Amino acid sequence: MHIQTAAVHTLRDFEHGAVVPPVHLASTFELDPATEDGAYAYQRGANPTRAQLEQVLAALDGARHGFAFASGMAATAASLSTLEVGDEVILPASVYGGTYRLVDLVLPGRGITGRFVADLAELTDEDFTPATRAVFVETPANPTLRITDLRRIVELAHRHDALVIVDNTFMTPVLQKPLALGVDIVVQSATKYLAGHSDLLAGAVTTDDDGLADALRLAQKAQGGVLGPQDSFRLIQSIKTLPLRLERQQANAEAIVEHLRGHERIARVWYPGSHSEEEARLHDAQATGRGAVLSFELADGLDRVAFLRALRYPAYAVSLGGVESLICRPATMTHEAMTPEGQAAAGISTEMLRLSVGIEDLADLLEDLDQALAAAG
Numbered sequence: 001m002h003i004q005t006a007a008v009h010t011l012r013d014f015e016h017g018a019v020v021p022p023v024h025l026a027s028t029f030e031l032d033p034a035t036e037d038g039a040y041a042y043q044r045g046a047n048p049t050r051a052q053l054e055q056v057l058a059a060l061d062g063a064r065h066g067f068a069f070a071s072g073m074a075a076t077a078a079s080l081s082t083l084e085v086g087d088e089v090i091l092p093a094s095v096y097g098g099t100y101r102l103v104d105l106v107l108p109g110r111g112i113t114g115r116f117v118a119d120l121a122e123l124t125d126e127d128f129t130p131a132t133r134a135v136f137v138e139t140p141a142n143p144t145l146r147i148t149d150l151r152r153i154v155e156l157a158h159r160h161d162a163l164v165i166v167d168n169t170f171m172t173p174v175l176q177k178p179l180a181l182g183v184d185i186v187v188q189s190a191t192k193y194l195a196g197h198s199d200l201l202a203g204a205v206t207t208d209d210d211g212l213a214d215a216l217r218l219a220q221k222a223q224g225g226v227l228g229p230q231d232s233f234r235l236i237q238s239i240k241t242l243p244l245r246l247e248r249q250q251a252n253a254e255a256i257v258e259h260l261r262g263h264e265r266i267a268r269v270w271y272p273g274s275h276s277e278e279e280a281r282l283h284d285a286q287a288t289g290r291g292a293v294l295s296f297e298l299a300d301g302l303d304r305v306a307f308l309r310a311l312r313y314p315a316y317a318v319s320l321g322g323v324e325s326l327i328c329r330p331a332t333m334t335h336e337a338m339t340p341e342g343q344a345a346a347g348i349s350t351e352m353l354r355l356s357v358g359i360e361d362l363a364d365l366l367e368d369l370d371q372a373l374a375a376a377g
């Protein structure tokens with residue numbers, strides 16, 4: 001089954017011939033008094049609607065196990081729940097702001113160290129210590145869209161018995177399947193492309209490893225950050241159009257990148273593969289498309305605020321992946337938790353703008369960008 005078919009047909013044959021799954025709201029389930037057994041017992045542990053969503057999440061990634069959480073951060077926290085006192089996780093300096101906050105402010109209190117490195121491409125055997133238990137990767141990185149060679153990181157980390165966890169939010173399983181490259185755990189903020197309409201907070205985790213699946217199940221049950229049945233149902237429905245939406249968003253983004261690159265009022269454009277030929281080659285060897293997020297900087301002397309005010313369609317807001325285009329300034333919005341030095345090291349300039357391209361008609365988006373650039377001074 002290909003991914004668009006899987007998104008629509010993984011779940012089938014519901015009661016009464018219904019063509020969409022039912023929503024089971026029950027928080028508790030009757031057990032057999034003799035055996036005290038039942039398929040479900042209590043909603044936090046498992047419930048039929050979340051189980052159906054988890055089946056879809058696994059199917060999209062071609063994974064053995066899928067898990068749904070109440071947010072991307074709950075999913076990320078669960079993926080790190082196998083770490084113990086004294087363990088260390090390596091992360092890129094440009095990691096998602098919420099992940100940075102978790103590793104910087106919460107994990108140290110539990111005796112777990114996060115080691116931030118400027119560029120994962122420069123990671124070598126010498127960077128691993130006996131305490132290194134995991135490497136956490138985002139590729140493309142946000143908002144610089146730099147690429148990390150997943151096969152290389154997997155080989156390196158596994159040689160040192162460390163897990164590789166990939167945050168695949170920007171690519172989704174439509175464009176990149178890290179488990180197939182040997183990655184141990186994939187997390188996604190389902191709030192972004194999977195939900196796709198900026199109206200739902202959710203997280204997804206997939207793995208092929210039965211032991212890690214047990215740990216993730218325990219994280220759901222013990223920490224309780226699970227997705228409720230109604231949001232699980234809404235996510236099942238949203239995912240049905242994920243490949244279709246992303247195809248349109250990516251086509252729009254590619255055309256906008258092309259347009260902005262040739263524009264005299266644009267100083268620089270960032271898009272997966274734009275950093276170097278080498279990164280372009282790497283990305284194309286591990287993903288089937290470049291996605292729908294790009295970053296750019298206005299030419300010197302232009303008024304950023306006037307440009308943003310003049311834009312008619314992209315809302316000035318954090319987040320990404322929705323059907324509507326969104327634009328933000330990473331230095332002061334998504335990455336404000338990082339110090340100016342940290343931002344500089346990660347390649348985030350203060351004037352950089354990040355655009356998440358929606359499904360609007362391309363002609364309208366291009367016309368809008370052009371009139372806003374004209375209004376910028």
Ligand SMILES: *Cc1c(COP(=O)(O)O)cnc(C)c1O
Nearest residue numbers: 071072073096098169189191202
């Ligand atoms: C948004 C985001 C998260 C966090 O997800 P929430 O659903 O907001 O908790 C994690 N990683 C990336 C790359 C994100 O964009």
